[in-house]
Amino acid sequence: MCQDLRNSEESIKGGFGRMSTMDTSNLTIETLRQMFEQGKRFDGRSLKDYRPITVEHNVSNKAEGSTRVRIGKTEVLAGVKLQVGAPYPDSKDKGNLMVSGDLLPLASPRFESGPPGFNAIELPRLVDRAIRESGMIDFKKLVITGEKVWTVIIDVFPINDDGNLIDAATIAASVALKDATFPGLDKDNNVDYHIKTQNKLPLSKETFPVSISFYKLGSSLFLDPTREEEEAAEARITFGISLWNGQNMINSCQKRGAKPLSRAEVESMMPILLEKQIYLNEKLKKFL
Amino acid sequence: MIAKVTEAHEAPEISSESEESIVKKRRVVVPGEIIVSGEDYLPSEGTRREGMNILASRFGLAEESGRVVKVIPVTGTFIPRKNNVVIGRVTNITFNGWVVDIDSASSGFLPIDESPRFINKNEMDQFLAIGEVVAAKIWSINTRGIDLTLKSKGLGKLEGGFTFRIIPNRVPRVIGREGSMIMLIKEKTGCDITVGQNGWIWIKGQNLDDQIRARKAIEFVAEKFHVEGLTDKMEEWFEKN
Numbered sequence: 127m128c129q130d131l132r133n134s135e136e137s138i139k140g141g142f143g144r145m146s147t148m149d150t151s152n153l154t155i156e157t158l159r160q161m162f163e164q165g166k167r168f169d170g171r172s173l174k175d176y177r178p179i180t181v182e183h184n185v186s187n188k189a190e191g192s193t194r195v196r197i198g199k200t201e202v203l204a205g206v207k208l209q210v211g212a213p214y215p216d217s218k219d220k221g222n223l224m225v226s227g228d229l230l231p232l233a234s235p236r237f238e239s240g241p242p243g244f245n246a247i248e249l250p251r252l253v254d255r256a257i258r259e260s261g262m263i264d265f266k267k268l269v270i271t272g273e274k275v276w277t278v279i280i281d282v283f284p285i286n287d288d289g290n291l292i293d294a295a296t297i298a299a300s301v302a303l304k305d306a307t308f309p310g311l312d313k314d315n316n317v318d319y320h321i322k323t324q325n326k327l328p329l330s331k332e333t334f335p336v337s338i339s340f341y342k343l344g345s346s347l348f349l350d351p352t353r354e355e356e357e358a359a360e361a362r363i364t365f366g367i368s369l370w371n372g373q374n375m376i377n378s379c380q381k382r383g384a385k386p387l388s389r390a391e392v393e394s395m396m397p398i399l400l401e402k403q404i405y406l407n408e409k410l411k412k413f414l
Numbered sequence: 415m416i417a418k419v420t421e422a423h424e425a426p427e428i429s430s431e432s433e434e435s436i437v438k439k440r441r442v443v444v445p446g447e448i449i450v451s452g453e454d455y456l457p458s459e460g461t462r463r464e465g466m467n468i469l470a471s472r473f474g475l476a477e478e479s480g481r482v483v484k485v486i487p488v489t490g491t492f493i494p495r496k497n498n499v500v501i502g503r504v505t506n507i508t509f510n511g512w513v514v515d516i517d518s519a520s521s522g523f524l525p526i527d528e529s530p531r532f533i534n535k536n537e538m539d540q541f542l543a544i545g546e547v548v549a550a551k552i553w554s555i556n557t558r559g560i561d562l563t564l565k566s567k568g569l570g571k572l573e574g575g576f577t578f579r580i581i582p583n584r585v586p587r588v589i590g591r592e593g594s595m596i597m598l599i600k601e602k603t604g605c606d607i608t609v610g611q612n613g614w615i616w617i618k619g620q621n622l623d624d625q626i627r628a629r630k631a632i633e634f635v636a637e638k639f640h641v642e643g644l645t646d647k648m649e650e651w652f653e654k655n
Contacts, residue, residue: 148517152545157576
């Protein structure tokens with residue numbers, strides 16, 4: 127155990143040097159702006175490159191499906207839990223989806239325990255919309271009887287925030303859904319978690335929703351920021367994107383930050399969006 | 415403490431580079447790990463005795479000098495001490511000074527009288543505005559807070575370049591013995607560098623590439639804290655990068 131800890135790269139490296147509550151200084155923002163104009167980053171990536179992505183499966187033995195996703199030093203856990211519940215009155219022929227999340231203080235010195243703030247509300251909502259609107263889950267097949275439907279609960283927990291939590295959380299949630307298997311039912315159609323089945327959720331084979339967030343500083347757009355870059359950014363736009371009937375579809379979109387985005391800028395994102403969606407799908411294929 | 419004129423970054427450091435011949439090779443230990451066994455040894459900072467053994471109570475480098483065993487921690491928060499040079503960010507302006515975030519449990523206060531030249535109280539933000547960065551020295555620590563001063567060589571408002579943070583415990587490593595490491599980095603990259611004891615480092619160079627290289631070099635040093643004779647290794651590093 128001691129030996130493991132000592133030799134593990136992360137414990138030796140000063141990787142968490144940027145963990146601090148101090149706000150980004152004007153100087154650093156100005157330097158970042160100049161660097162982005164020349165297409166440079168501190169870690170040597172180009173502006174549109176992602177950091178290495180890794181996925182671990184079955185990290186929780188209580189969840190029906192769970193994953194740990196790392197993008198660089200950003201780390202997110204997602205778990206899927208399945209419950210039997212009543213359908214909503216306005217969608218009696220459909221199952222339910224609930225995404226919840228919490229920004230744990232362990233993930234970043236910026237996060238405090240207490241009532242959820244803006245970011246803590248936004249994160250699960252963005253994940254929810256990216257997944258719900260993609261059509262990945264066939265909600266009609268989640269009906270058990272007229273009165274009982276499956277409720278799919280996704281919990282998202284950031285473990286370490288080094289920027290770009292939203293993209294990491296959406297990947298984690300999507301992979302966890304792919305992994306999830308139904309628990310068994312007893313005679314009265316109540317869940318019996320002691321029975322495990324091999325039945326997967328009714329998911330579309332081709333649809334794998336991911337979210338891609340563009341960040342803007344000055345006139346530069348960049349993807350997958352570190353926390354330092356994310357805090358310097360003036361605007362952000364997150365797209366939920368996936369394949370549906372062989373076509374790439376934008377399912378959701380949310381803009382954040384005070385600075386506007388011009389029409390030309392949004393249009394310039396589209397080819398990159400497509401390229402990155404294909405890239406992420408290819409990258410994640412080996413983990414599915 | 416020897417009072418000699420030093421550059422800002424050569425602020426008093428905890429001497430982790432003591433040159434006693436009896437010092438054995440340092441090694442990395444984790445909390446609970448047995449460093450030495452035997453009643454002859456004396457537990458010092460970062461260690462504790464349990465029966466016959468001396469255990470580490472912090473993650474760091476274990477060092478035996480004679481009978482005394484200590485652990486030099488390699489992670490942790492910045493604990494402000496008098497005469498530390500720190501790099502902070504101005505967070506507020508009051509009627510008689512500036513509130514400076516020095517990345518410590520309590521923020522620092524820089525009174526207007528401690529600025530290097532006379533400043534009109536109505537024009538304080540022209541000298542230091544919110545969000546700007548300053549290299550300051552801790553002048554006193556008392557129950558009211560931490561008082562800063564700019565009245566020393568190498569202190570003042572920082573213009574141009576950028577700031578970033580390393581783990582504060584590794585600052586002595588980045589400075590090196592008598593400033594050898596930081597001198598080497600400055601020489602090889604041609605950048606101006608100020609290292610604050612709070613782990614914040616300011617770099618300003620001729621162009622962006624030099625600045626990025628200087629940051630990479632410093633981050634490399636902070637990562638390789640457990641390697642001995644790092645100054646020589648850095649020479650090699652600069653040939654490759």
